Amino acid sequence: MIVTLLTDYGHDDEFVGVCHGVIASIDPSLRVLDVMHGIGRYDVRHGALVLRNTLPYLPAGVHVAVVDPQVGTERRAVALETGDGRILVGPDNGLLSLAWERAGGVTLAVDVTRSPHRLEPVSATFHGRDVFAPVAAHLAAGAELADAGDPLQPDELETLELPEPRQEGDTLVAHALVCDRFGNVALGVDHERVQGSGLRLGEAVEVEVGDRMRMATYAHTFADVEPGELLVYEDAYRTLALAVNRGDAADMLGVRPDAEVRLRPG
Amino acid sequence: MIVTLLTDYGHDDEFVGVCHGVIASIDPSLRVLDVMHGIGRYDVRHGALVLRNTLPYLPAGVHVAVVDPQVGTERRAVALETGDGRILVGPDNGLLSLAWERAGGVTLAVDVTRSPHRLEPVSATFHGRDVFAPVAAHLAAGAELADAGDPLQPDELETLELPEPRQEGDTLVAHALVCDRFGNVALGVDHERVQGSGLRLGEAVEVEVGDRMRMATYAHTFADVEPGELLVYEDAYRTLALAVNRGDAADMLGVRPDAEVRLRPG
């Protein structure tokens, strides 16, 4: 069974490599796939969104996610099985919740804080190495989930709320959820809601963020507008996003995470 | 068969991990090798040069390259076989052309824009996930190239031209093709042309870029000059390059991509 890793560890330090080392030490035949390690430091929601979005493209396996501002405190470490047969492993801070909601809910959960699979002594600051990676490796190698820790009721697990988009007259009010390295801004509005918003493909859209207002085109892809121009489009996960062709929309609009973004036919 | 990936996706987002996930979902036994994902955003020539330079060091396999400013438009997606038995997959924008010219030309090409192997619905912005990765995975797993898309004449493929170095009297006129993260500048002058340029190993070289002129040494390696000094040397691909020992030549010379670099015995 494959193990996948999603963290805020970055690629400049040894954290990711050490997790790979721990897994390979437990079972050298396990395949490990790096989903990404560029989650904003401690940005639990960013991690939760990326895990939810990417999971459908990963083979079913043991999916580790670590974005863990409370590492070393009393927060729980958990492993759980989803309705569609995946295993998720990570801190119990809502990071896993958007993913399991899309993956059929939680059918079994265990508290792995004091898992028999953990590496002793458990450090206060690197549970990726000492708890999450070894627990995941043992599970992927065939250990039973129920034996990986203490029983936990699924409804005791922490969850995460996202700001909901809403329609105000002809205005679609959304929120900047994630910016990628290209400055594209995901707005968390799904395909169905876009359909009902009055926005029309190929037509102009007024985009308002704070006291800035910009004209954009609701387009299919970047190259449908001139370089430097703003577009509104459905991104690769079929949710609404902002981009600038060959430019940086987050920068142009001065968008900060959670900023309200107001869209109306222009 | 191995799949290799070369893109401008960077490591800060989930794009690379999702491509790995798609490939592993199609055939979990496939090995995937990341050549690099740091190509300058949309810098097709940079990608083409790196693909050409690195291919000889990769085992023969299915080699995916994605630098794709026209993603979502009418530009073709292609897969092709080279004279030396490799398969290249990517957008038809010249990105693959420098590599196939060195690899024995194109013996068979197909348009995979509407490949039976693609993931439906194909997004407008992430063909790495929806077209290139799945096509590559199926080819590496044994699918026939001819069945991966529509027939295409090799001479219909887009190609890329590089600025040619030239000799003007005692001056070798070259161009800054690529700068790496250390500030080393590749000049695209091959071993044979250097031989005929009048530059002599161990001797001084005048380096002129725009209105800046600097003295350098034509050296074997960085440590042959003092820290902070400029050198001209044959890089690891046996083409001429500029570097500063423990410093940054691109920065010292204010070199921009495509800048003319004039070299003469000093």
Added chain:
Amino acid sequence: MIVTLLTDYGHDDEFVGVCHGVIASIDPSLRVLDVMHGIGRYDVRHGALVLRNTLPYLPAGVHVAVVDPQVGTERRAVALETGDGRILVGPDNGLLSLAWERAGGVTLAVDVTRSPHRLEPVSATFHGRDVFAPVAAHLAAGAELADAGDPLQPDELETLELPEPRQEGDTLVAHALVCDRFGNVALGVDHERVQGSGLRLGEAVEVEVGDRMRMATYAHTFADVEPGELLVYEDAYRTLALAVNRGDAADMLGVRPDAEVRLRPG
């Protein structure tokens, strides 16, 4: 046998991918694990510390490390076996020495500068590709260490000295050895010495760097202090470190590598 890679090549260029390609070309069945490629450019000591710290978490294999400011000069390239049965491969500049001191010393060493396994022609600037990766691949694939190069006495190998912490009255004088991307600063004081320093968990500590003095708490983990506050803690390798909860300690204190850091009960 697994091959692990630790370098200062970064992820923006093709250096790491080419090393993977060379190894896969020699033996496609070899597993390669990236420990990290973010060592500070030419920072041999940083590389040596990370290799020493991470090795216990890697399965025994062939461990390549490349931080090589003298590449292309007369410095030796070496491969060696440690007392605990690992093989280390890299430049002979002290980079490997902290690791082998912890791994049971050197039982056999060979000079691989002109190894039969190297790629010809060996470039002057990329021995990762031309010497270290191919030597490692052949060794991992089963070649004898003694056949990989010329015999070398272990005591001829270069070693590295670290600045030693010392106690001056009630003050523990340590040094900033490494800063990670979070701005956490490793001080190179091990668990035993911390015990004898008079610092007490949960109590205040005066931290002096140059002419800056700051109050910190000697804590178990980041979240034990308020966001923005400085803490002293034992890091995941059980050595003393500085951090700011959700902040950057290196920046707050203006710490430079090797800076003296003076700690006393506050």
